[in-house]
Amino acid sequence: MREVDDPYLQERASDIMDVGRRVLNNLNGDGPAERFRLDKPSIIVAHDLSPSDTALFDRKMVLGFATDLGSRVSHTAIMARSLNIPAVVGMKDASLSLDSDIPAILDGYEGLLILNPSEKTKFEYGQIEQKRHAVEEKLTKLRLTDAVSRDGRKVIVSANVELPDDLPMLQPSGAEGIGLYRTEFLFVNRLELPTEDEQINVYRKVIEASSPHPVIFRSLDVGGDKMFDHLGLEEEQNPFLGWRGIRYCLGRTDVFETQLRAICRAGAGHKVRIMFPMISTYEELIQAKTILQGVILDLEKENTKHCSDIEVGAMIEVPSAALIVDLIVPEVDFLSIGTNDLIQYTLAVDRTNEKVAYLYQPTHPAIIQLIRLIVTKAHEGNIWVGVCGEMAGEIMLTPLLLGLGVDELSMGSIFIPRIKRVIQSLSYEEMQNLVQEALKLSTGKEILELLEKVAQANYPELLD
Ligand code: PEP
Ligand code: MG
Numbered sequence: 001m002r003e004v005d006d007p008y009l010q011e012r013a014s015d016i017m018d019v020g021r022r023v024l025n026n027l028n029g030d031g032p033a034e035r036f037r038l039d040k041p042s043i044i045v046a047h048d049l050s051p052s053d054t055a056l057f058d059r060k061m062v063l064g065f066a067t068d069l070g071s072r073v074s075h076t077a078i079m080a081r082s083l084n085i086p087a088v089v090g091m092k093d094a095s096l097s098l099d100s101d102i103p104a105i106l107d108g109y110e111g112l113l114i115l116n117p118s119e120k121t122k123f124e125y126g127q128i129e130q131k132r133h134a135v136e137e138k139l140t141k142l143r144l145t146d147a148v149s150r151d152g153r154k155v156i157v158s159a160n161v162e163l164p165d166d167l168p169m170l171q172p173s174g175a176e177g178i179g180l181y182r183t184e185f186l187f188v189n190r191l192e193l194p195t196e197d198e199q200i201n202v203y204r205k206v207i208e209a210s211s212p213h214p215v216i217f218r219s220l221d222v223g224g225d226k227m228f229d230h231l232g233l234e235e236e237q238n239p240f241l242g243w244r245g246i247r248y249c250l251g252r253t254d255v256f257e258t259q260l261r262a263i264c265r266a267g268a269g270h271k272v273r274i275m276f277p278m279i280s281t282y283e284e285l286i287q288a289k290t291i292l293q294g295v296i297l298d299l300e301k302e303n304t305k306h307c308s309d310i311e312v313g314a315m316i317e318v319p320s321a322a323l324i325v326d327l328i329v330p331e332v333d334f335l336s337i338g339t340n341d342l343i344q345y346t347l348a349v350d351r352t353n354e355k356v357a358y359l360y361q362p363t364h365p366a367i368i369q370l371i372r373l374i375v376t377k378a379h380e381g382n383i384w385v386g387v388c389g390e391m392a393g394e395i396m397l398t399p400l401l402l403g404l405g406v407d408e409l410s411m412g413s414i415f416i417p418r419i420k421r422v423i424q425s426l427s428y429e430e431m432q433n434l435v436q437e438a439l440k441l442s443t444g445k446e447i448l449e450l451l452e453k454v455a456q457a458n459y460p461e462l463l464d
Pocket of ligand 1: 180182221317337338339340341342388389390
């Protein structure tokens, strides 16, 4: 099939290879985890990896990975970041032309996979590693400081958590709570749904690890690039526009209610927040809240201990929700902007597709306008608003988010010290003016150039 003169059919060849490998693994009696059993620390090169594959990685053995497909904000890349594993995605056909067991350097900063590096290259990379290590050391000293701008504006900096394995990173990073706990990864790589008790155990561990700071549990967000076998998700033509996030939960109220009960019960005696992903209509939010109220009522009737004053939030990640934000605000205690999806849906760019990655622009004027609208309406309604997409951990974009008035930034733990450092170096008032300047420009590229100048002037030591 690789010889066929049709790129679509050529692509299918790798599907057949993959099925073949899986059949062989199963015949050998090896489960999915076996696929990543490595004898020595290695870089994995693959055509594609799913988020469920990434969840199976052994941090000690997987030094990094490179894939032909994928982009920076696919959940595979997000998982790699939370595992602190370097990754390069969108390498086109690298997996077909490489042999196993060759020495290589994977440079996740520059997006390079260097094969058979010379002694000189190895030496240079050794130097880069040392330099970066020294900067990291300095930054860790900032972990217990607050993210307060030069003129006194405080931003809460919290962590995104995907797997319970991420929890030990929380305290050392200086996170002020968990701003996004992606609960769906508890449902991955297994044959049955997790029971209520099993979920309670995990959620309690999460709450304890974050204590005394709060945790925001995001209700199950499957679909899109998170297709897990036992959830009854079927293949769809456009999975990102399909049965995803809150749509799935409202269709599978059995799964949803079990999860909500587990969160409420695990939260007994703690400060717990819950938010709903992929809200695109007002009705969805009301339905989700009604189901939550029903669950709380049942727990009260049963006299089961639970968190009684749970705070409820909506994720704003679909443009329709952003545009009706004034209707959403009175219904919730907080908002969290999921920029990964907000960018994908606003700019009509599949977040996992490397061919259109050049169009995936966080600094596109439309994105800035939408964030400004969301923050303005949230503050008018006296609620706080956070950002939990990958934008929150990008030092180049912090001036923009600070100037836009965002109250909380939630990101992979490894980014927290440097984002604190960036906020401490900036003036809120100046960044508000920067947003005005940015909105006079016409393109994402020009706005990014403006931000690069601000970064160079305020925190040059973090840039190389
Ligand atoms: C987002 O869309 O920005 C977000 C945080 O959710 P996820 O990346 O899990 O879709
Ligand atoms: Mg999202």
